[in-house]
Amino acid sequence: MGPRSRRRARGEAPRKEGGVSSDWPLWEVFVRSKGGLAHRHVGSVHAPDAELALAHARDTYTRRMEGVSLWVVPSAEIVASDPDQAGELFEPAESKIYRHPTFYDIPDEVKHI
Amino acid sequence: MATASSEVCGAVDPRTEYLLRLGDDALVLGQRVSEWCGHGPVLEVDISLANLALDLIGQATLLLGEAGDGDQLAFHRDVLDFRNCLLVEQPNGDFAQTIARHLLYTTWQHMLLQRLTSSTDKFLSDFAHKAVKEVAYHRELASEWTIRLGDGTEESARRMAEGLDWNWRFVPELFEVDEALQTAIDEGIAPDPRGFEEEYRSAIGAVLAEAELEAPADQRPILGGRRGHHSEHLGHLLAVMQFLPRTYPQATW
Numbered sequence: 001m002g003p004r005s006r007r008r009a010r011g012e013a014p015r016k017e018g019g020v021s022s023d024w025p026l027w028e029v030f031v032r033s034k035g036g037l038a039h040r041h042v043g044s045v046h047a048p049d050a051e052l053a054l055a056h057a058r059d060t061y062t063r064r065m066e067g068v069s070l071w072v073v074p075s076a077e078i079v080a081s082d083p084d085q086a087g088e089l090f091e092p093a094e095s096k097i098y099r100h101p102t103f104y105d106i107p108d109e110v111k112h113i
Numbered sequence: 114m115a116t117a118s119s120e121v122c123g124a125v126d127p128r129t130e131y132l133l134r135l136g137d138d139a140l141v142l143g144q145r146v147s148e149w150c151g152h153g154p155v156l157e158v159d160i161s162l163a164n165l166a167l168d169l170i171g172q173a174t175l176l177l178g179e180a181g182d183g184d185q186l187a188f189h190r191d192v193l194d195f196r197n198c199l200l201v202e203q204p205n206g207d208f209a210q211t212i213a214r215h216l217l218y219t220t221w222q223h224m225l226l227q228r229l230t231s232s233t234d235k236f237l238s239d240f241a242h243k244a245v246k247e248v249a250y251h252r253e254l255a256s257e258w259t260i261r262l263g264d265g266t267e268e269s270a271r272r273m274a275e276g277l278d279w280n281w282r283f284v285p286e287l288f289e290v291d292e293a294l295q296t297a298i299d300e301g302i303a304p305d306p307r308g309f310e311e312e313y314r315s316a317i318g319a320v321l322a323e324a325e326l327e328a329p330a331d332q333r334p335i336l337g338g339r340r341g342h343h344s345e346h347l348g349h350l351l352a353v354m355q356f357l358p359r360t361y362p363q364a365t366w
Contacts, residue, residue, distance in 0.1 A: 024155070045157050048261060055254055056157040059164050 025074055027053040029061055032069035037112070039071050047072075127296040128234065129180050130196065131303050134294075134339055136176030137197035140187055141347065142218060143169030144354050145205060154208050161254065165215070168247040172240075179236055188358040192341075192348045199338040200283035202347040206276060209262050209269065213276030216255035220316055221287045221306070223252045228304035237302060256320045263324025270326065277321075278329045285334035288313075294339075 024046040030039035042061050047053035053072040062070065081089060093099065125133070147166035153159025177183040200218050205211045226248055229241035262273040288306045290298065297303035321328050337343075357364060 046155060047157065051257055052261070055257065056161060059161040060157060063164060 024048050025076065027057070027072040028075050028078060029057040030071040030073070031057075031061055031067040033066060034068055039069065042066075044075060045072070127293050127300065128302055130293045131237075131297045132176050132180035133186070133196040134198075136173050136180055136186070137195050138201050138218070138222070139169045139176060140173035141195070141197045141350065142201035142214075143167075143173055144350055145201065145203075146211070146215070148205055149211065158208070162211075165251055165254070168251065172244050172247070175240055175243075179240075184358070188355045192343055192351055194341060195343060195347060195351075196339055196341070197343075197347075198283065198286050199335055199344055200280060200286065202338070202344060202350060203280055203283065204346050206279065207272055209272035210276035210279055212255055212258045212262065213273065214280045215251060216259050216320065217277075217280050217284055217317065218287075219248055219251040219255055220320075221284075221313055223248045224309045224313055224316075225304060225306060228309070232303070233301035259320050259326075260324045263321070263326040273324065274326055274329075277326065281329040282332040282335050286336045286338060289336055289339070291339065 025048075026044050027047055027050075028044050029042050031042045032039045045053060045056040045060055047056045050072065054070060057070050057072050061067070143166045146162055146169065149159065149162040150166070151159065153162055173187070174183055177186045180186060198218075200214060203210075203214055205214075223245065226241045226245040230238055230245060232238045232241065259273060262269040264270070288310045290305065290307060294303060298305045318328060
């Protein structure tokens with residue numbers, strides 16, 4: 001299998017001639033800080049492909065023992081809500097405080113809620 | 114300045130000699146890679162290279178600290194007293210040449226450290242356990258970049274091939290065993306590098322095959338770094354690295 005067919009098999013776009021950093025796609029980085037906690041968004045990196053995106057994320061965001069697990073996701077794959085719709089999407093919840101779990105006691109032993 | 118040199122580098126015992134060789138490899142390569150700091154092709158790669166340099170300088174601190182006074186050894190020895198191999202002092206060139214050097218050295222270093230974990234010497238065995246994980250990442254990253262540059266554009270493949278070509282003649286020195294190393298091997302302190310030369314050749318071959326690159330033709334090997342016979346490049350590196358503590362001996366952090 002040649003280079004181009006290998007890249008196709010990995011689901012990657014063909015490489016452009018003379019490609020430099022500006023052609024590298026952006027990847028969103030998520031770090032799990034310790035076992036049991038969820039991955040949390042920490043930032044983004046540029047990288048030519050998924051493996052190097054993981055390497056760049058490791059070198060940029062976990063140098064000071066911040067994590068035990070990493071996810072990278074192509075930024076282009078993130079589906080975001082439309083800021084113009086913020087009113088209709090989020091404001092109706094503001095008047096419904098009874099949806100907050102503040103009306104009963106949480107035992108002290110329960111962490112991370 | 115000559116004082117530290119003559120103290121430590123006249124005739125030293127095989128263990129100290131071995132510590133100096135590994136320590137100088139790490140120090141000189143760490144200094145070389147750190148020259149990229151602020152000059153990396155992109156921000157992410159700049160950070161990544163700085164991390165590699167810091168790992169190596171950390172290793173040098175441990176090894177030279179065990180060999181003697183680490184700062185004296187790093188900053189107050191002259192070029193003839195350095196015991197590093199010639200590969201690590203080679204100039205950075207372009208990014209591909211830096212990657213080629215890192216691939217060729219850290220693949221060797223990784224295989225060495227895997228074996229050094231069972232050294233009879235407690236310090237070296239502990240050191241190897243710690244460093245082997247760092248170096249595994251260096252080897253992996255250098256391999257990944259070799260594959261991408263070799264199997265990238267026409268220009269990146271050409272640059273990668275030229276980088277390998279530059280560094281290739283310094284590989285045989287990594288497997289050279291002289292009298293001092295033979296003594297360290299006999300005492301169980303050091304692994305015999307000849308024991309993994311074939312594994313090394315085939316590991317490098319596998320990376321180059323995936324990168325769609327030809328291994329360069331074997332050239333006349335260049336030896337002598339372990340005995341202090343260095344290329345002109347090391348003098349320039351040391352001039353930059355040692356300038357401050359030599360000009361201002363009282364300087365503190």
